[in-house]
Each structure stands twice: as structure tokens, then as C-alpha cells.
Amino acid sequence: xxxxxxxITPRSKDFSQWYxxxxxxxxxxxxxxxxGCMVIKPYGFAIWEKIQRQLDDMxxxxxxLNAYFPLFIPKSYLSREADHVEGFAKECxxxxxxxxxxxxxxxxxxxxxxxxxEEELVVRPxxxxxxxxxxxxxxxxYRDLPLLINQWANVVRWEMRTRLFLRTTEFLWQExxxxxxxxxxxxxETERMINIYSEFAEKYMAMPVVKGFKSESERxxxxxxxxxxxxxMQDGKALQSGTSHFLGQNFAKAFDVQFADxxxxxxxxxxxSWGVSTRLIGALIMSHSDDxxxxxxxxxxxxxxxxxxxxxxxxxxxxxxxxxxxxxxxxKALGISVKYDNADNKKPGWKFSEYExxxxxxxxxxxxxxxENNTIEVAxxxxxxxxxxxxxxxxxxxxxxxxxxxxNIYKKALDFRASQTREVDSYDDFKREIEKGGFLLxxxxxxxxxxxxxxxxxxxxxRCIPLEGDKTPGKCIVTGKPSKQRVIFARxx
RNA sequence: CGGGGUGUAGCACAGUCCGGUUAGUGUACCUGGUUUGGGACCAGGGGGUCGCGAGUUCGAAUCCCGCCACCCCGACCA
Numbered sequence: 001x002x003x004x005x006x007x008i009t010p011r012s013k014d015f016s017q018w019y020x021x022x023x024x025x026x027x028x029x030x031x032x033x034x035x036g037c038m039v040i041k042p043y044g045f046a047i048w049e050k051i052q053r054q055l056d057d058m059x060x061x062x063x064x065l066n067a068y069f070p071l072f073i074p075k076s077y078l079s080r081e082a083d084h085v086e087g088f089a090k091e092c093x094x095x096x097x098x099x100x101x102x103x104x105x106x107x108x109x110x111x112x113x114x115x116x117x118e119e120e121l122v123v124r125p126x127x128x129x130x131x132x133x134x135x136x137x138x139x140x141x142y143r144d145l146p147l148l149i150n151q152w153a154n155v156v157r158w159e160m161r162t163r164l165f166l167r168t169t170e171f172l173w174q175e176x177x178x179x180x181x182x183x184x185x186x187x188x189e190t191e192r193m194i195n196i197y198s199e200f201a202e203k204y205m206a207m208p209v210v211k212g213f214k215s216e217s218e219r220x221x222x223x224x225x226x227x228x229x230x231x232x233m234q235d236g237k238a239l240q241s242g243t244s245h246f247l248g249q250n251f252a253k254a255f256d257v258q259f260a261d262x263x264x265x266x267x268x269x270x271x272x273s274w275g276v277s278t279r280l281i282g283a284l285i286m287s288h289s290d291d292x293x294x295x296x297x298x299x300x301x302x303x304x305x306x307x308x309x310x311x312x313x314x315x316x317x318x319x320x321x322x323x324x325x326x327x328x329x330x331x332k333a334l335g336i337s338v339k340y341d342n343a344d345n346k347k348p349g350w351k352f353s354e355y356e357x358x359x360x361x362x363x364x365x366x367x368x369x370x371x372e373n374n375t376i377e378v379a380x381x382x383x384x385x386x387x388x389x390x391x392x393x394x395x396x397x398x399x400x401x402x403x404x405x406x407x408n409i410y411k412k413a414l415d416f417r418a419s420q421t422r423e424v425d426s427y428d429d430f431k432r433e434i435e436k437g438g439f440l441l442x443x444x445x446x447x448x449x450x451x452x453x454x455x456x457x458x459x460x461x462x463r464c465i466p467l468e469g470d471k472t473p474g475k476c477i478v479t480g481k482p483s484k485q486r487v488i489f490a491r492x493x
Numbered sequence: 494c495g496g497g498g499u500g501u502a503g504c505a506c507a508g509u510c511c512g513g514u515u516a517g518u519g520u521a522c523c524u525g526g527u528u529u530g531g532g533a534c535c536a537g538g539g540g541g542u543c544g545c546g547a548g549u550u551c552g553a554a555u556c557c558c559g560c561c562a563c564c565c566c567g568a569c570c571a
Contacts, residue, residue, distance in 0.1 A: 033563095091569075157571080160567095167571070242571085279571055312529065351531090356531095365530065369530075
């Protein structure tokens with residue numbers, strides 16, 4: 001069962017146990033009674049809200065509007081786009097009835113066989129089909145384009161195997177769906193959104209990612225091209241953290257969405273879709289955390305600073321309260337979120353451990369000794385170091401410290417990735433190196449057959465064909481056929 | 494869906510092989526007191542259809558049969 005966090009290290013074989021343990025102990029989420037679903041607890045949800053708010057701002061800055069579409073999709077919609085149905089058919093929850101009744105043979109309720117739906121409803125695994133059937137009514141002319149819509153929603157995918165945050169039956173996400181007059185404009189949009197994801201991952205989550213194309217076999221069902229951001233977790237496995245799809249005219253044709261151009265000629269629109277999910281919370285946890293618990297980047301921490309008072313009696317607490325009130329006010333004036341935990345029912349030592357486990361970036365402790373000297377103890381989560389500083393100008397120091405922590409954990413993750421990324425030029429080396437985890441940069445002949453062979457031999461897949469970096473051609477490590485550039489192989493979640 | 498494992502107090506577990514007092518331990522919870530600069534201590538207290546169903550037996554957490562749920566490892570995937 002769940003071992004103590006300290007017994008397992010993040011990079012050990014028991015990573016999966018460590019991860020699950022951390023999620024539960026840090027009060028982020030727990031397994032629900034419903035198969036493969038999770039309950040996101042308030043602290044975990046607060047992180048999600050920070051993610052949502054930031055992404056939403058970035059979407060709005062680029063002209064996207066939020067809307068909402070139905071949870072249920074008529075079964076026939078899914079079959080309109082051939083690749084799409086093939087990709088999702090195996091994991092759909094289906095509603096077949098709309099009423100229950102008392103079991104005539106005993107206690108409890110049964111599904112009323114009389115209440116069978118004429119057409120079954122699928123609980124959305126993604127919303128392309130219902131949205132495109134709606135877009136058909138919204139688009140007539142080039143003046144209606146581009147149509148830039150985003151929705152924050154839940155989706156359901158009946159996966160065989162689930163894991164908290166990384167792959168749950170139901171998950172929360174945002175899905176953007178856009179329609180454009182030209183192919184060029186749609187591709188530009190697809191790239192704009194993968195760039196936003198990448199910027200968000202690196203600047204806010206402090207998680208370095210590689211931008212690239214998915215190979216044909218890893219591509220989204222129904223897409224012409226899938227762009228992805230790939231991150232490396234501390235156990236050496238890759239995690240697909242966000243995708244942006246260029247859908248061509250596939251959905252426009254399947255749902256008959258045409259517009260009249262400037263000359264009055266009817267054309268099919270060009271589409272994109274893109275999404276990130278609560279999986280990002282899993283990515284955050286697995287990128288930075290250590291054996292003492294979560295390590296949250298200041299930009300996404302529900303509170304950036306926690307203050308713990310140390311006192312022996314009510315009078316002392318009163319004095320500390322007064323001192324802290326001034327500090328809290330100054331910190332808030334600088335836009336720093338602070339929690340002052342002067343709850344009398346927990347000891348300071350308990351609070352220290354608790355906030356460490358929860359990943360609060362900066363902890364301040366203040367007691368009678370500090371009041372005399374006008375000092376305060378400042379502890380940082382990323383390095384687990386602490387120092388005693390003067391209260392004068394402490395707010396500026398903390399503001400800088402938060403920036404420093406944000407930068408430091410990004411750099412740590414970047415260094416780790418660099419140490420786990422290497423070029424491999426023979427298949428024998430590949431088989432040996434893949435066991436150690438990390439990203440392997442290899443030449444590949446571009447065929448699905450070779451990719452499949454490697455996957456069957458080693459469980460490694462092509463995470464992406466990087467957009468940036470070295471583009472030197474070479475020879476495929478398996479077949480020796482020509483390769484345009486190195487691609488990233490890794491084992492993944 | 495295949496292989497393995499586990500279901501006993503809010504949580505983590507012992508007890509099951511070899512049936513027999515009132516089902517136990519840690520932790521959490523409640524009361525009182527002493528504590529409070531890294532998960533405090535003492536004393537007292539509450540909390541259980543032993544996963545569900547059927548059977549064997551004078552007697553079942555324990556044995557037999559059936560079912561269910563969850564976890565881990567695969568196949569599948571954001």
C-alpha cells in the first residue's frame with residue numbers, strides 16, 4: 001500500500017507509487033467510487049483554476065471567445081468523419097435509456113426498458129462533431145470568418161487503464177475550435193496555439209517542452225497534422241502535454257460547412273482544434289516535486305507565501321498577529337498571494353511539514369525572538385534552505401525571491417532534460433539507451449512500419465519530430481534509409 | 494480483456510494457513526491538562542453489517558461455493 005513519501009525517490013522504479021502517494025497526501029485528488037474517475041480536491045482544483053485563468057487570458061488576447069456545447073452527441077455525428085470515428089469508437093460511454101423504475105422483482109431500481117432512446121447519445125470524448133454540426137449554421141460568408149471559439153468542459157474517454165490526473169475516465173480540459181477561409185491562415189492558427197501552450201508550459205509551469213509534429217501513427221484522429229509539446233518527467237518518461245491540430249477541410253466536408261468567398265464562390269472552410277487538460281497538473285507534479293512533497297512554481301501556486309506564527313500564549317500571538325498584519329498588507333500590495341496560518345489547533349512543526357508537502361514556494365516564520373530583533377525567518381521550498389532577515393523591505397526581497405524560485409525550478413528541469421537527452425546512431429545502442437529513460441534523438445526513415453517495429457521491440461514511440469534545432473539529414477537507425485532530421489524517441493505515459 | 498494482488502474503524506494494517514472469550518494495533522477524531530523555533534506528551538473516551546450472497550458447523554473475519562469492488566503489470570490513450 002501507500003508507502004511514506006520519504007521511502008521512495010522521484011526517479012526510482014516506484015515512481016508511479018510515489019506519484020500517486022504524493023497526489024493523495026498533498027490533498028490534490030483521490031480516486032472516486034466511479035471507475036477511473038477522480039475527485040479533485042480544493043487544493044488541486046485551486047491549481048487548475050490558476051492554469052485556467054492564465055490560459056484563458058492568453059486565448060482572449062489572441063481573439064478567442066468562450067462558448068459551451070452539449071455534453072451529449074448523437075451517435076450518428078461521430079460516424080461522419082471516418083478517421084475520427086475509428087480513433088474514438090473504442091472508448092465512448094453511450095447513453096441508451098432515459099428513465100429508471102422500481103424493480104418489480106425486488107428492491108432497488110432498474111433501467112426502464114420502455115425508455116430506450118431511438119438514437120443513442122455518446123458522452124463527448126471530444127467535441128469536434130457537435131461543434132462542427134453547429135458551425136454549419138454559424139458560417140455562410142467570408143465575413144463570418146475566422147471563427148475562433150474555445151470551450152472549457154469535461155470529456156469522457158473509457159480508457160482501459162487510468163491514473164490520477166494523467167489519464168482519468170472523465171477529465172477537464174479546454175478545447176479550441178476554429179474555422180478559417182484559407183489553408184495558410186488555419187496552419188498559422190495551429191502554430192499560434194502550440195506556441196501559446198509552449199510559452200505557458202515554460203513560463204508559468206516552469207516545465208521545458210519540445211515543440212514538434214506527431215508522426216502519422218500518433219496523430220489525432222481526423223487531423224492532417226498534429227503539433228505537440230512533449231515534456232520529460234523525472235523518471236525519464238515523456239508526457240504529451242498539449243496538442244494543436246490542423247484539420248484541413250476534413251470536418252468541413254463531413255459536416256458540409258461552406259462559405260461564400262469574395263467572388264461568391266462556395267468553398268469549404270479550413271479548421272483547427274487544440275487542447276490541454278487536467279493532465280497538466282500531473283505534469284507539474286512529476287516535473288518538480290521531491291521526496292518532501294510538491295514543489296509548485298510561484299506563478300501557479302494557490303498561495304505563494306505562507307506565514308506561520310510561533311508563540312507560547314495568547315498575548316504573544318496577539319503581538320505576532322499585529323506584526324504579521326503589516327507584512328501581509330505589504331505583500332498583497334505587490335500582488336503576492338499570502339496565507340497567514342494562525343490556527344491554534346496545529347503546532348508550528350506540523351504546519352511546516354504540511355506546507356512543504358503542499359509545495360508552497362516561500363514560508364515565513366515569526367516568533368517572540370523575531371519581534372525583539374525585527375526579523376523574520378524565510379524558507380524556500382525549492383532548495384529547502386532558510387535564513388533570518390530583517391523585516392524592513394522584506395516584501396521586495398520576497399518578490400524577488402519568488403521570481404528566483406520560478407527561474408530556478410525551470411532551470412533545474414531544463415538541466416535534467418539536457419542530461420537525459422542524447423543522440424543515438426545505432427539500433428543496438430538504442431535498445432540499451434532506452435532502458436535508461438530520457439529523450440533519444442535518432443534518425444528515422446519516416447515510415448510507420450519502422451516506428452511500429454521499434455515500438456514492439458522497445459515500447460518506445462516517436463514523441464515528436466522537433467520544429468526547432470538540428471536539421472542535419474542522416475540514415476535511419478533501423479533501415480539505414482535516408483532521414484531528413486533526428487526525431488525524439490522515448491517511452492511515454 | 495489477460496496476469497498478479499487486496500478487501501477488517503476516517504486512513505494504514507495485524508488476525509485468516511490451523512474455526513472457539515467482549516475482533517485488535519498505529520494514526521486520525523472527542524474531553525481534560527502540560528506543551529508550542531521542524532509532524533508534542535500524559536490520562537480518559539467514542540467509533541466495526543470483518544466487501545456482498547449462499548453454505549458447512551454447537552460456533553465463521555477464519556473453511557467451501559458464487560459474485561462484486563479496488564490496486565499493480567500489460568494491450569489502449571490527452
